[in-house]
Amino acid sequence: MSSRLKIAIAQISPFVGDVAGNVAKIRAARLEAAAKGADLVVFCELVIAGYPPEDLLRKPSFQRACREAVEALARDTVEGPALIVGAPWREGEALYNAAFLLHGGEIRAIRRKVKLPNYGVFDEPRHFTPGPLDIEIVRYKDANLGLMVCEDMWLPGVGERLAERGAEILIAPHGSPFRKTALEERTAAARERTTATRLPLIFVNQFAGQDEVVFEGASFVMDAIGEVVFRAPQFEPGVFITEWEKSANAWACVSDPGATWVAGEEMVYRAVVQSVADYIERNRFPGVVIGLSGGVDSALTAAIAVDALGASRVRCVMMPSRYTARESLEDAEECARRLGVSYETLPIEPAVDAFAIVLAPAFAGTKPDTTEENIQSRIRGVILMALSNKFGSMVLTTGNKSEMSVGYATLYGDMNGGYNPLKDIYKTEVFRLCRWRNANKPAALKGPGGMVIPERIITKAPSAELRANQRDEDSLPPYAVLDAILERLVEKEMSVRDIVAAGFDEATVRRVEHMLYVAEYKRRQAPPGPKVTAVNFGRDRRYPITNGWRDRT
Numbered sequence: 001m002s003s004r005l006k007i008a009i010a011q012i013s014p015f016v017g018d019v020a021g022n023v024a025k026i027r028a029a030r031l032e033a034a035a036k037g038a039d040l041v042v043f044c045e046l047v048i049a050g051y052p053p054e055d056l057l058r059k060p061s062f063q064r065a066c067r068e069a070v071e072a073l074a075r076d077t078v079e080g081p082a083l084i085v086g087a088p089w090r091e092g093e094a095l096y097n098a099a100f101l102l103h104g105g106e107i108r109a110i111r112r113k114v115k116l117p118n119y120g121v122f123d124e125p126r127h128f129t130p131g132p133l134d135i136e137i138v139r140y141k142d143a144n145l146g147l148m149v150c151e152d153m154w155l156p157g158v159g160e161r162l163a164e165r166g167a168e169i170l171i172a173p174h175g176s177p178f179r180k181t182a183l184e185e186r187t188a189a190a191r192e193r194t195t196a197t198r199l200p201l202i203f204v205n206q207f208a209g210q211d212e213v214v215f216e217g218a219s220f221v222m223d224a225i226g227e228v229v230f231r232a233p234q235f236e237p238g239v240f241i242t243e244w245e246k247s248a249n250a251w252a253c254v255s256d257p258g259a260t261w262v263a264g265e266e267m268v269y270r271a272v273v274q275s276v277a278d279y280i281e282r283n284r285f286p287g288v289v290i291g292l293s294g295g296v297d298s299a300l301t302a303a304i305a306v307d308a309l310g311a312s313r314v315r316c317v318m319m320p321s322r323y324t325a326r327e328s329l330e331d332a333e334e335c336a337r338r339l340g341v342s343y344e345t346l347p348i349e350p351a352v353d354a355f356a357i358v359l360a361p362a363f364a365g366t367k368p369d370t371t372e373e374n375i376q377s378r379i380r381g382v383i384l385m386a387l388s389n390k391f392g393s394m395v396l397t398t399g400n401k402s403e404m405s406v407g408y409a410t411l412y413g414d415m416n417g418g419y420n421p422l423k424d425i426y427k428t429e430v431f432r433l434c435r436w437r438n439a440n441k442p443a444a445l446k447g448p449g450g451m452v453i454p455e456r457i458i459t460k461a462p463s464a465e466l467r468a469n470q471r472d473e474d475s476l477p478p479y480a481v482l483d484a485i486l487e488r489l490v491e492k493e494m495s496v497r498d499i500v501a502a503g504f505d506e507a508t509v510r511r512v513e514h515m516l517y518v519a520e521y522k523r524r525q526a527p528p529g530p531k532v533t534a535v536n537f538g539r540d541r542r543y544p545i546t547n548g549w550r551d552r553t
Contacts, residue, residue, distance in 0.1 A: 407519030423529025
């Protein structure tokens with residue numbers, strides 16, 4: 001006779017620091033799971049605190065609130081499904097990243113995270129003490145559960161120890177951030193554990209945008225031979241029931257395959273939309289204001305904002321100067337019309353003239369240069385910030401990763417704002433995302449369908465329009481070349497010699513490397529933006545501002 005078990009994957013959106021709100025979401029998910037007949041409900045890593053809680057973990061009051069929440073949830077489980085939840089857990093002088101089995105009104109088991117990551121966006125050794133490797137299995141109903149927390153799945157040791165102790169199903173609550181390669185990396189790591197242990201594995205991830213990191217869900221079940229047999233959706237919260245059957249002394253997931261995961265441009269676009277939505281909502285801004293220039297970056301930013309928030313919460317402003325082309329005026333207005341957003345024109349020429357008068361004595365005897373160009377950008381920044389201050393909407397900046405890399409942006413000008421959706425997206429990908437969005441409109445997005453970005457915005461030569469007949473390529477290598485070099489310098493940390501050996505001009509590579517280093521001080525003052533690549537500016541890449549190193553090889 002076979003045994004059966006229903007395990008619910010609760011893919012919810014915890015809010016960092018909102019312990020009471022997170023407990024309410026856990027209770028709501030448990031009620032939904034109970035209605036679906038679940039025996040056990042599994043939540044993501046540190047679900048009670050939200051992830052990553054960073055230095056909130058240093059507050060004793062926060063630690064106490066998390067402990068009290070675990071104890072309160074345990075009392076809820078006198079009847080109904082059991083819970084696996086995660087929270088910071090203080091024991092004497094040690095603080096652990098822990099997961100708990102709550103059942104029968106009690107905390108039945110505590111599992112302390114053994115492997116603490118200290119790379120990329122993670123700095124867990126700053127806060128947590130590693131748990132012991134000597135881990136026992138958790139018995140629940142007819143199943144021996146091997147409970148391990150996030151990084152414990154990625155490295156050898158914990159899973160194998162649990163298998164030795166008699167585990168039958170591995171369960172891994174996660175806080176695994178989005179990046180383009182995340183799906184492949186997660187399934188590869190899970191496959192290493194299932195191959196080594198010959199056990200099925202449940203991977204449960206959260207769904208949330210948190211400052212510069214995005215968690216897209218995409219929880220899954222992998223069988224004992226390393227095949228993904230069930231998928232929860234990306235970019236969608238929910239309670240997803242997996243059905244398990246034990247026969248021949250082994251448990252197997254017998255559920256339908258579940259969701260189909262998206263990839264490529266759609267995956268990146270949806271991640272950025274999610275990050276913008278959560279950043280604006282959770283910081284309680286009524287909406288956003290964007291400088292809509294008629295260029296591709298601001299058009300894509302506006303489309304993302306509309307898809308995240310709805311058109312009624314997006315205000316777009318064209319701020320033309322004497323150098324603004326007629327085509328830019330037409331394209332910005334048409335883009336705003338297609339997106340259905342508020343749109344107005346506020347010319348900057350009176351302010352430019354006023355600055356010229358004020359600075360005339362100081363600039364006497366000098367020729368116009370980038371100083372005068374940057375004044376225009378800073379005037380626009382002042383206008384956008386004034387609208388933000390007056391009406392409460394947050395400014396979204398529109399610079400892409402190519403520009404942030406080489407400093408092709410004006411500090412206190414077009415870098416003004418509270419959040420930058422394109423901060424980790426290279427210019428060449430900006431074009432690809434525009435074309436994807438014009439051809440696609442997933443149902444979850446709040447914006448209109450169709451070609452929301454006029455074709456001419458995508459096809460015309462990029463220009464800052466701060467002087468007559470200006471083009472970006474007057475100051476930068478072609479974006480296809482620039483982005484290829486930057487990817488090798490930033491994501492791959494390749495040497496100049498190796499990049500040149502790959503076919504790039506040495507003088508161009510050295511010039512780009514120099515621009516990358518000297519722009520560090522600008523990036524430190526830039527607003528946050530969502531991580532989508534392997535190495536983003538901010539949490540991943542932390543170079544010194546004052547830096548004398550240059551690659552001479």
